[in-house]
Amino acid sequence: MIVCVCNNISEGKIHQAVDAGMTSMAELREQLGVGTCCGKCHSCAKHVLRECLNSA
Numbered sequence: 001m002i003v004c005v006c007n008n009i010s011e012g013k014i015h016q017a018v019d020a021g022m023t024s025m026a027e028l029r030e031q032l033g034v035g036t037c038c039g040k041c042h043s044c045a046k047h048v049l050r051e052c053l054n055s056a
């Protein structure tokens, strides 16, 4: 599933980012560009991030 349409970031990419050690939206924004365009994906990305962290 694509989380951030503007930057073509999938749920899988966020999983990989968490596996690589990222733990916050700020890091996802800086490293992947999530939410840097229209910002509509912010709450969805946050949700995915939290799920990843919980299952890590």
Ligand code: FES
Residues within 6 Å of the ligand: 003, 004, 005, 006, 007, 034, 035, 036, 037, 038, 039, 040, 041, 042
């Ligand atoms: Fe992520 Fe637009 S969908 S910034």
